[in-house]
Amino acid sequence: MSEMTPEKFVALLEASKESKDWQPLFDIIPYFSYLGLRLENRDGSLICVLPEDKKFIGNPTLPALHGGVVGAFLESTALVHLFATQEVTRLPKIINITVEYLRSGKPVETYAEAVITKPGRRVANMRIEAWQGNRKKPIAAAHANFLVS
Amino acid sequence: MSTEFDISQIQNIIDYGIPHCADIGVKVHEMDEEGVVFSLPYQERFAGNPVNGVLHGGIITTLIDTAAGMCIYARLKKYMPIATLDLRIDYLKPATPGEDVFTRATCYKTTKQIAFVRAIAYHSDPEDPVANAVGTFMLRSTNTPPLNLSAAKKGASE
Numbered sequence: 001m002s003e004m005t006p007e008k009f010v011a012l013l014e015a016s017k018e019s020k021d022w023q024p025l026f027d028i029i030p031y032f033s034y035l036g037l038r039l040e041n042r043d044g045s046l047i048c049v050l051p052e053d054k055k056f057i058g059n060p061t062l063p064a065l066h067g068g069v070v071g072a073f074l075e076s077t078a079l080v081h082l083f084a085t086q087e088v089t090r091l092p093k094i095i096n097i098t099v100e101y102l103r104s105g106k107p108v109e110t111y112a113e114a115v116i117t118k119p120g121r122r123v124a125n126m127r128i129e130a131w132q133g134n135r136k137k138p139i140a141a142a143h144a145n146f147l148v149s
Numbered sequence: 150m151s152t153e154f155d156i157s158q159i160q161n162i163i164d165y166g167i168p169h170c171a172d173i174g175v176k177v178h179e180m181d182e183e184g185v186v187f188s189l190p191y192q193e194r195f196a197g198n199p200v201n202g203v204l205h206g207g208i209i210t211t212l213i214d215t216a217a218g219m220c221i222y223a224r225l226k227k228y229m230p231i232a233t234l235d236l237r238i239d240y241l242k243p244a245t246p247g248e249d250v251f252t253r254a255t256c257y258k259t260t261k262q263i264a265f266v267r268a269i270a271y272h273s274d275p276e277d278p279v280a281n282a283v284g285t286f287m288l289r290s291t292n293t294p295p296l297n298l299s300a301a302k303k304g305a306s307e
């Protein structure tokens with residue numbers, strides 16, 4: 001980890017933006033690797049994918065995903081959206097996030113998409129939604145603010 | 150059902166009943182009517198910043214969410230199925246790389262159906278927190294047996 005410099009990180013980010021292959025960038029962010037995060041481009045929409053994995057279960061009797069993982073996935077999706085759509089010269093910093101849990105998340109593949117509700121010069125206000133089988137039935141939604149410069 | 154909380158019993162619920170918490174290594178330190186104190190040892194695999202190793206906010210969210218749910222049991226002195234309605238987290242400063250993260254969560258109000266919780270995350274000084282959080286939980290959210298029963302069954306079968 002020590003060999004990664006801010007300059008190398010931004011260079012990798014620019015390369016990912018150019019090639020539209022985000023895997024090399026995700027691979028160097030340890031927590032993204034832990035989550036097994038992927039990015040898919042569906043008809044111009046950037047959809048983040050959280051794979052099915054037993055280690056994300058918070059309640060084995062339901063069974064349901066751990067709420068913390070869902071929150072973390074929403075936050076990660078917002079960050080990825082900023083990487084892909086904004087001129088990022090440094091890693092954006094999260095200021096706050098409000099996660100609303102709408103339905104219990106089943107331990108299956110989960111999707112999320114972020115939109116920037118206000119792209120400020122210093123702060124980006126984001127809205128993120130996560131769903132599983134049916135996009136019209138989101139399992140969670142979040143509002144978050146990121147410091148972008 | 151016991152009304153006293155035995156830390157090793159709670160740790161057992163986490164280790165056998167909550168797979169994600171077992172996987173990341175959540176530790177229980179205190180649990181009484183005043184609230185709970187949990188911790189997570191620093192692990193590089195949870196870093197969100199590859200340059201300096203600062204933890205991803207999401208792992209702090211997970212630790213806080215876990216403690217926030219558990220402090221409701223501590224206040225009610227019993228287990229029941231609960232579900233997080235919402236959780237707001239303010240990240241006050243980056244977590245220091247290499248340092249364990251603690252969280253203290255307190256349930257300060259319950260109604261028949263809802264529990265209200267606040268929590269902080271910190272390293273060594275609760276007066277200098279890394280994050281501040283508030284959340285609301287739905288009580289008796291499902292008819293499925295609460296977590297401790299499944300954990301106890303699993304523990305007994307091992």
